[in-house]
Amino acid sequence: MSDTAKQVTLTIPMYPDMELAAAKTASVLAELMNFGEGEVEEIQLAIIETCINAFEHSKSDDQEVHIDFLLKDDELQFKVTDRGVGISTDTLDGSRLLGSPGVHTDLRKRGRGLQIIKSLMDEVDIESSPNGTTVKIIKRKKP
Amino acid sequence: MNKFDIQIREDGEHAVIETAGYLNDALGEQLAEKARELIQNGYTQLVINLEKTTLINSIGISILIEIIEALHEREGALNFCGLSATQERTFRMMALAKYAGIFPDEETAIANL
Numbered sequence: 001m002s003d004t005a006k007q008v009t010l011t012i013p014m015y016p017d018m019e020l021a022a023a024k025t026a027s028v029l030a031e032l033m034n035f036g037e038g039e040v041e042e043i044q045l046a047i048i049e050t051c052i053n054a055f056e057h058s059k060s061d062d063q064e065v066h067i068d069f070l071l072k073d074d075e076l077q078f079k080v081t082d083r084g085v086g087i088s089t090d091t092l093d094g095s096r097l098l099g100s101p102g103v104h105t106d107l108r109k110r111g112r113g114l115q116i117i118k119s120l121m122d123e124v125d126i127e128s129s130p131n132g133t134t135v136k137i138i139k140r141k142k143p
Numbered sequence: 144m145n146k147f148d149i150q151i152r153e154d155g156e157h158a159v160i161e162t163a164g165y166l167n168d169a170l171g172e173q174l175a176e177k178a179r180e181l182i183q184n185g186y187t188q189l190v191i192n193l194e195k196t197t198l199i200n201s202i203g204i205s206i207l208i209e210i211i212e213a214l215h216e217r218e219g220a221l222n223f224c225g226l227s228a229t230q231e232r233t234f235r236m237m238a239l240a241k242y243a244g245i246f247p248d249e250e251t252a253i254a255n256l
Contacts, residue, residue: 020165023198041198041229048200113201119236120229 008069012051014060019051022067026078029069033076035141042120043076043139049113050080050135058084058133075122075140083132148195149177157188157256159249163195171206178210187219188256192249194225204237211242220244224252 010025012018023044030040047067054065060083070077118124123138147164158181164170174191181189191207193199199207214221222244226234234240246252 016169017165017167019200020198038228041227044198045200045229045233048198052200052202115236116201116233119233 005073006071008071010067010069012065012067014055014058014063014065018065019048019055022047022051022065022080025067026069026076029071030076030139033071033141035076035139039139039142046117046120046137046139047078047080049117050137053087053113053135054080054082054084054133057087058082060084060132075138077136077138079134079136081132081134085132086128086130087133088128147173149173151177151181153181153186154253156186157190157253158186159190159192159253161192161195164197166193166196166199166203166206168202168206171203175206175209178213182213182217182219187214187217189214189219189221190249190252190256191221191223192225192252193223193230194249196225196230199230199233204233204239207239207243211239215242220256222246222252222256224249 008025008029010022012021026043026047027040030043035043051065062083064082066081068079068081114124117137121137122140123136125136127134127136147162147170149170150161152159152161160174160177160181162170162174166174178189189210191210211221220243223234224246225248226245231245234245244252244255246255
């Protein structure tokens with residue numbers, strides 16, 4: 001990569017499995033930046049979870065998710081934006097509890113998409129308003 | 144867009160479910176259905192081989208949890224095998240490893256049921 005950051009933009013419709021298009025693009029870019037195989041998978045999973053959250057919660061009229069990738073020498077940034085009604089972090093963190101009420105409550109408490117994203121990425125920042133939500137994520141290359 | 148497949152191998156007291164593709168709600172529901180059929184047929188010792196499963200999202204994980212719980216209600220057991228490092232890390236973080244075994248290959252997963 002050169003010293004100049006490169007930008008790639010992608011817009012996907014909120015159709016089933018379209019998060020895979022975002023994941024594929026992220027995979028190509030991460031490989032271009034020489035991220036390791038495991039890190040590429042982590043980036044794919046993070047963008048999948050972010051897109052699914054937008055699909056499920058945004059209620060946007062245009063039914064689109066806009067993704068801006070910024071490729072820097074030492075990190076990959078991506079911003080996932082929808083033009084929906086906005087969403088609280090509490091909702092993102094707790095609305096998609098895993099499974100139905102059952103035997104093992106600790107499985108339920110921990111099973112959340114945002115938790116996966118935060119555990120795999122270096123920085124996660126969520127900005128939400130009644131005009132939409134942007135999730136900014138940074139994955140840094142290991143030295 | 145998402146090509147997926149499920150193979151079942153029944154052998155005595157245990158059965159192996161092998162999934163291929165992206166484990167999301169669609170594949171997950173098919174997986175859950177196959178698991179329910181096996182459990183109804185008396186198989187309470189299951190292995191899920193994820194070696195050919197490229198990605199698993201949180202909805203897919205929620206369905207795996209339902210299978211774990213269905214087996215535990217019948218005093219059964221579930222072992223996973225063939226996970227990538229990222230998948231294993233995610234499973235451990237979400238406490239699946241507390242209730243199901245994680246093994247590198249199918250043979251070891253079966254042996255530890």
